[in-house]
Amino acid sequence: MRLRVLDSGYGAGTRALFRLIRLFSGHPVPDAAKITFYRSDFYGAHMKELTHEAMRGRSDWSVGDRELMAAYVSKVNESPFCVGAHSATAARAYRDGKKVEAALADLDGAPLDQGLRATLRMLGKLTAEGSVGADDMRAVLSAGVSREQIEDALAVCFAFNTTDRLANAFGFEVLTHEGFEAGAKYLLKRGYR
Amino acid sequence: MRTEDDKRLIHRRLVERIVGGPGQAPADERRRAFERGELSESLRPLLDKVATSSGQVTDVDFDRAIGAGLTEDQLFELVICAAVGESTRQYQAGLAALDQATGDAGAT
Numbered sequence: 338m339r340l341r342v343l344d345s346g347y348g349a350g351t352r353a354l355f356r357l358i359r360l361f362s363g364h365p366v367p368d369a370a371k372i373t374f375y376r377s378d379f380y381g382a383h384m385k386e387l388t389h390e391a392m393r394g395r396s397d398w399s400v401g402d403r404e405l406m407a408a409y410v411s412k413v414n415e416s417p418f419c420v421g422a423h424s425a426t427a428a429r430a431y432r433d434g435k436k437v438e439a440a441l442a443d444l445d446g447a448p449l450d451q452g453l454r455a456t457l458r459m460l461g462k463l464t465a466e467g468s469v470g471a472d473d474m475r476a477v478l479s480a481g482v483s484r485e486q487i488e489d490a491l492a493v494c495f496a497f498n499t500t501d502r503l504a505n506a507f508g509f510e511v512l513t514h515e516g517f518e519a520g521a522k523y524l525l526k527r528g529y530r
Numbered sequence: 531m532r533t534e535d536d537k538r539l540i541h542r543r544l545v546e547r548i549v550g551g552p553g554q555a556p557a558d559e560r561r562r563a564f565e566r567g568e569l570s571e572s573l574r575p576l577l578d579k580v581a582t583s584s585g586q587v588t589d590v591d592f593d594r595a596i597g598a599g600l601t602e603d604q605l606f607e608l609v610i611c612a613a614v615g616e617s618t619r620q621y622q623a624g625l626a627a628l629d630q631a632t633g634d635a636g637a638t
Binding site: 340343394415468471472478487491498505508 | 624
């Protein structure tokens with residue numbers, strides 16, 4: 338990573354934990370997880386709680402839907418690490434990698450529920466342009482999405498608008514296919530805490 | 531009037547912590563990073579990119595800030611403030627548009 342402290346500035350306990358994770362998973366701890374341990378009282382503790390609540394808390398969106406939102410926002414933000422991580426997690430959650438690929442390649446033509454498609458379109462506009470209007474929200478509501486679901490989707494968007502920026506700025510190492518698959522398995526089993 | 535959900539409460543705690551809590555970068559500088567306020571020449575290119583085009587950040591942007599005397603821990607904090615600041619503006623813009631669409635002006 339671009340800041341050396343994010344690679345090597347951890348205490349003995351955290352370093353031991355990283356070694357243990359590597360031993361059991363066969364893969365090094367991804368940079369996205371590492372930075373939540375660095376001075377976790379500053380950022381990581383709150384951000385892990387928020388991301389877990391957005392991605393795994395109670396919601397009318399499925400886990401796969403929320404992981405697809407994360408991948409889609411990350412694609413708009415051009416964050417290769419986060420696209421890889423959350424495409425793999427969405428594909429595993431849906432048990433349908435082609436659906437995820439199609440949504441990221443061509444939102445209008447992908448085999449998605451109309452409500453999810455309208456929500457992704459709105460999140461994409463918010464991420465690309467920095468704002469949306471009431472008409473954008475009315476389009477999502479008229480596709481059958483509830484107000485609460487839109488609030489939930491906006492929280493997912495916040496989490497990944499933040500993580501994407503940190504991934505790009507700090508220079509998170511893009512994992513191998515096997516690394517992303519291992520990460521996806523972990524995120525579906527344990528979440529973001 | 532709608533009530534805040536858990537995620538918005540956690541979000542508010544996150545913002546209060548990174549901007550107003552203890553840190554190695556001065557709190558007023560963290561606030562300017564969060565708000566895209568006035569920044570020194572050594573920081574502006576890096577933090578502007580974090581907010582608007584994070585994929586364009588390079589080693590040179592960090593080197594410039596380090597060369598001006600900022601520590602890695604200060605940059606860790608300031609980059610986080612810039613990222614969370616931009617994401618927060620978008621989150622709030624989305625929630626405000628939703629309030630407008632549903633006629634719920636009481637929500638925040």
